[in-house]
Amino acid sequence: MVIPVHDVNPLRRTPWVTYALIAANVLVFVVFTPGVADSATGQGNLAQLCHLQAFLDQWAAVPQELVHHRLPHLVPTGAVGVGPRGQGCVIGPPGYDKSPELSVLTAMFLHGSWLHLLGNMLFLLIFGNNVEDRMGHFRFLLFYGFCGYVATYGFALLNAGSTEPLIGASGAIAGVLGAYLVLYPRARVWVLVPFLIFLPLRLPAWIVLGSWFVLQALYSSGGAVSDAGTVAYVAHIVGFLVGMLLAWPLRRGTPPPPEPAGILFGRRARPRW
Structure with a gap:
């Protein structure tokens, strides 16, 4: 699994909605979510866990x-x-x-740990700003919410007997990733690849996001080792596909990102004579 750090895709306008969503998620986690803000993993004592469980049953989507x-x-x-x-x-x-x-909406702003929160916000920051830039602020906000709702209900219909609370912005953010893949498949994304050390590479978005989607599909089917019992991978898949579908009509009028010269896959390319 590669870790995206930055994309080479300039903006025409400030992505205020993306920034506001990130701020709202962080605020809800730090101020309103009991217990987990004091821990990097979300693990606490029994009283904290019972309080958190009651909080999630009230505000999360089941x-x-x-x-x-x-x-x-x-x-x-x-x-x-x-x-x-x-x-x-x-x-x-x-x-x-x-x-x-309404719990589907509130669940989109709940996270179980700092790792859960920061991972989601990183993907939203890197890929959400350009999707918002292309769609416009209001349409992007509607798009984000719609993807989150469809992803959550898609998972619920396939797991109708589950009483486990669903939390996190992953379904909505998966829709953002799907839209980015459709709109900017050739945009370059700087990533860190764990191989003994973290190797910085610059890869096309279609490789980064395509491999992410394939990994979600493998996890959801049990074809790869994962913590599938605690992650709603099906919601990721549904959100991603819905995002691709909704962004497809905008594909034709989307200008391609600039192709930076001189660097290829994290290494400076030699000039061709």
Whole structure:
């Protein structure tokens, strides 16, 4: 898996929506999400985990709730109790009224750890600014939200019995990646490739994003080793394909990015005489 660092694709306007989305995600994580802001991995003590679980059940998207449009009879309350098997999180009737449809929106601004948050925001910053530049601010905002909704519902329909909360902006950002691939397939992207050390290379966007999509497909099918139990790879695939489809009508009128001379795949190319 390569790590994108920067793309060689200048902007015509300031990507205010991209910046605002990044700021909103960081703010929600740091200020409102309980427990995880103090840890790089999202792991904490039992009280923090019970509080976080209750918070996510209230604000995250749950596939079973989205498909059947009803709340469960028992949910985590956020308290810690003692039972026959020792300490654990207390469950009880939900003390809140939740809209499953609105939970898809709120879930897009929730993240489980700093790694989860920073990884998503890195991809959004690198690839979202050019997609916003091409679509315009308002259309990009609608596009981002639509991809997030379709990705979440796509995953929910394929996992209708799941009660695991879905969180993160990954589905919406996957749509951004799909749009970038359609609009700027030949744009150069600086990446770090882990091979003993991190090697800087400059690769075409179609290689970077195409390999990302293939990896998501392998993970979702079980064809590669992953933590598929905690990552909704199907949502990534759905969001990516929807982003490609929505961006396709804009492809013809999109000017190609400038081709920087003198550097190829991270190394200076020799002139041809």
